Amino acid sequence: MTTDSLQNIWKNIDSGIEQKPKKELESILEKKIKKTMNKFYVSLGISMTISIGFLIFLIMAAIRKPDDILYQINNYLLSVLVLFALGSSIWSWYKLQYNKNNLPLKEWLELRIKWLSKWLYNKWVYFLLPVLFILTFFSLHFYNPYLSFTEVTENPESLIGILVGILVGGVVVFFVFRANRRSHRRKLEYLKELLEELCEKS
Amino acid sequence: MKNLKEEFLEMLSGYQGILHKVSLIYFKNKEDREDNFQEIVYQLWKSYPKLKKKESIGSWIYAVSINTSISRLKKNGGVEYREKLPEQKHETDFTEKLLMNEQLRMLIHAIHKLSPVDKSIMLLYLEEKSYEEISQITGLTVSNVGVRINRAKKSLKQNLNHQNHDNR
Numbered sequence: 130m131t132t133d134s135l136q137n138i139w140k141n142i143d144s145g146i147e148q149k150p151k152k153e154l155e156s157i158l159e160k161k162i163k164k165t166m167n168k169f170y171v172s173l174g175i176s177m178t179i180s181i182g183f184l185i186f187l188i189m190a191a192i193r194k195p196d197d198i199l200y201q202i203n204n205y206l207l208s209v210l211v212l213f214a215l216g217s218s219i220w221s222w223y224k225l226q227y228n229k230n231n232l233p234l235k236e237w238l239e240l241r242i243k244w245l246s247k248w249l250y251n252k253w254v255y256f257l258l259p260v261l262f263i264l265t266f267f268s269l270h271f272y273n274p275y276l277s278f279t280e281v282t283e284n285p286e287s288l289i290g291i292l293v294g295i296l297v298g299g300v301v302v303f304f305v306f307r308a309n310r311r312s313h314r315r316k317l318e319y320l321k322e323l324l325e326e327l328c329e330k331s
Numbered sequence: 332m333k334n335l336k337e338e339f340l341e342m343l344s345g346y347q348g349i350l351h352k353v354s355l356i357y358f359k360n361k362e363d364r365e366d367n368f369q370e371i372v373y374q375l376w377k378s379y380p381k382l383k384k385k386e387s388i389g390s391w392i393y394a395v396s397i398n399t400s401i402s403r404l405k406k407n408g409g410v411e412y413r414e415k416l417p418e419q420k421h422e423t424d425f426t427e428k429l430l431m432n433e434q435l436r437m438l439i440h441a442i443h444k445l446s447p448v449d450k451s452i453m454l455l456y457l458e459e460k461s462y463e464e465i466s467q468i469t470g471l472t473v474s475n476v477g478v479r480i481n482r483a484k485k486s487l488k489q490n491l492n493h494q495n496h497d498n499r
Contacts, residue, residue, distance in 0.1 A: 135487070138434045139457040145432075146351045147425040151344050154372065158340070161373040230398045231378040231391055234451060235470025237398045323401065326448045327471065 180215045199278035207264040238324040245317045339379050346392050353396035356442050356450050374399045393468045397451045441490035449483040456480050
């Protein structure tokens with residue numbers, strides 16, 4: 130088989146392909162739209178429910194301790210960060226989905242790499258995640274309507290609880306965060322390899 | 332006046348062969364091909380309202396199909412498709428008929444061994460697209476397209492020779 134005859138052999142494929150009727154194509158499209166939207170709404174719904182539930186808890190807990198300024202600052206600051214994190218994650222998800230698949234392969238690869246790198250190596254995450262974790266931990270740990278922020282820390286058992294809680298929670302958050310990023314990093318490496326292969330000269 | 336969806340489906344009916352061919356070269360398994368076909372239909376639909384030059388529909392479909400297929404692949408050697416299990420070996424879609432053509436079967440198997448990038452370049456070459464069109468779809472310069480085609484053809488020929496050698 131010579132390379133010149135390859136195109137002639139390939140032509141046989143056109144007569145062998147079974148064309149799907151228009152009705153079937155319509156059904157494929159409708160099912161796919163429904164499936165994608167459901168997936169989006171489920172993940173959005175879960176994030177929104179958790180975030181709104183948490184925000185309600187933070188505000189209610191702060192209101193229940195009107196004299197404890199430190200606890201109120203902690204909770205209100207955390208509320209702002211939760212809203213910011215929710216907004217930015219929805220925005221990132223939207224940008225990753227809206228990947229302009231109609232671009233030429235090279236441009237499309239460059240764009241995907243750019244977005245994925247931006248998302249993966251965003252320095253805000255490294256600041257935001259520990260702060261969110263510590264503030265959340267404090268909000269839960271100091272949730273005692275009868276004791277103020279400073280009174281709780283006077284108890285030695287409470288201090289041990291803070292240290293153990295931060296340590297255990299920190300390890301859990303670290304591993305979940307790392308596992309989530311690992312698959313994205315692999316995808317990024319793969320895209321970079323493809324771009325390199327596409328751009329390399331003879 | 333036709334609505335956008337009807338217009339899209341009508342256009343898609345005429346060009347669906349491209350979707351089948353791109354899925355065929357990127358995925359060995361029938362289920363993966365079918366999933367990929369559906370994903371391409373959805374991606375085409377998403378970008379259809381933004382399609383300005385209706386005369387370059389073919390190039391647009393190739394670009395979306397190739398990009399979508401590549402985005403579904405994973406890093407493990409460039410292939411994500413599920414390896415065929417023995418009981419899955421018997422194809423039930425139209426490829427069963429296609430693979431009865433010995434030369435075409437060998438060609439498709441040789442293409443499967445190419446890298447994802449070479450697969451796209453080889454497909455466009457086999458589809459007799461001009462260098463300009465290939466350049467438009469891949470984003471390579473016209474002069475580089477020729478180099479890449481020659482290299483992909485060389486790899487393909489090697490794969491075919493290996494197959495011939497194995498069959499003896």
